[in-house]
Amino acid sequence: MNKNFSFKLHFPILVFGIAAPFLFPGLQLQIATLWVMVLFALTWDIMGGQMGYNSLGNIMFFGIGMYTSVLFQVGQFAEIGAYTAAHGGDDFTFTNAQYYQGLVIGIIMSGVVAAIAAAALGWTVFGLRGPYFAIGTLGMAIAAGELMGTWEWVGAGSGISVPVFPGSAEARSLLFYFLCFGAAVLTFVVLQWVYKTRFGLAVNAIRDDEEKAEAMGIHTVRYKTVAWAISAFFVGISGALFGNITGIIEPLEVAFPTVTFGIFMVAMTLLGGKGTLWGPVLGAVLFHTLKEVTWTYFLGWQWVALGVLIIINVVFFQQGIMGWLMEKFPEKFGIVVENKEATR
């Protein structure tokens, strides 16, 4: 039953994901962004939903991944200082082999470096609970963007451009579409597996009562660090992909968009229902679709609408869509509810 249930959901999504760029060629970028949003919401939920540590600064790893990827893509074959000084101009061209080697290593390293950064930063902030943690991470993300903007070596405020894709524009957008889709699917599969293991249980225990969890012998700091590192790993990869899609990395708007993506990831997860596997996916799809469709009609009021959405969501609809559905139709989620009971 359980397998069947998820098969019914998984399969159409996979088919849609693979067919979408050919069915809607004009919307390729938007749908690629949708998968990045799904990834954002899923990774935020590891900490915010499953572990009860609401980070407002996860977007920091997006920027870290983005910069790491570019540095590896360029740094293997050229001097970075000279590259940024020339604004990645025509002096620096990469052969096909160099480009793809750089891209693969860049993407992998962006995840690894972001995860290492999370572990290192976690050491300083994991003693913080609840609101202190949220504000500490929010501050970190804001500071990270500003510090990057003062670093000459990586282009400071004017940013750094990524190597130019050697093929055609269609091939480029198709490649990055599938990389984004693949990253989102990989994140989902890994999280689905992780939440079923002891790790998921421990993380939920930390959410429910950290002192008791520690008393039961759970190494809370270790679990928290690993959870944040997993979250950061995938966000870092998404940063590498998004940087390559954008083409030029600018510290405040593109790499550390605390006030856009950083808020979206929280809003999407809350909308879909935090602490569930499908909630973030649902929230991200709904939020992104609504945003893309209505954004331009708000005539400057879109940010006000976003703020109001967050307030209404938090104040009146805290359980999110998945939580509401589970309350309303528990029998439809028969299996899921049991799973929830087991993993809680």
Place this chain on the structure above:
Amino acid sequence: MVLVAAPVFNVQLLLDGLFIGATFALAAYGLALVWGVMNVKNLAQGDFVIMGGYIAWWLGTQGIHPLWGLPIAIVVMFAFGWGIYVTIIRRVIDKDLFTSLLATFGLAIVIAQLLNLMFGPEVQTAESDFAIRQILGVVTVAEIKVLAFVLCGILALAVVIFMKKSRMGQAIRATAQDPRAARVMGIDTDKVYAFTFSLNAAICGAAGALISMIWVIQPFYGISYSIRSFVIVTAAGFGNLPGVIMAGLGLGVMENYSGFVLGAEFQQATVVGLLLLVLIWRQVQQRKLRQVVS
């Protein structure tokens, strides 16, 4: 180093830091009040400040002296705070801590964006037409800054006296100690909460009106004031007014120095760095306490 070569620059930085720090302390005291009494972490604190600043600035553009904007900002923000309490805060007050944080975060976005839509993203200063004096040769002191400093002190004193002497102040303190006991004693805690939140908004409005005269305001500066308030309150602890004042003045001075030594672009990073330092320091302290108990 300029600071060593010309020691008189230190005086300039110190004075400017103290003047701006006083307004930080005022806003932080409001946060300490709300946090201590209601256990609500108001992330819209800085946006209340900026809103108060825009009230004074707007009145200034209408031909009313911004100093008159101070009492008007206090009254308007008090009413605004009451409205926010009734619509939002009342519903999140007994939920978990992150709920209030996130709800006020949404509120912060709404306020900042509304101000942006109404007044545009330009950096503004309310013109107060006060003289700028020179002391010690090169140190300039704007009279309005001194006046604002004094007004900050008067306002803080007024709040303290209010909290100590008035019935409402006593009710607020009683509720902070034990809301259930307060309710048993016949205190309408809902009204107390509403009043506390409105008082906080009014204090923020006053701080903002002063900031608009002595410094600059911009719709999106709110978040840095929120973070400053959190730094100060976390460092000082709530219910510790002398601590809040000292931390506020200290933060103002430190920010001014780092802005001068490292460059203006590091000013925000300094605030965040201080926040992290304070949080880590608290953590180390608590770890020590824990070991004493075990």
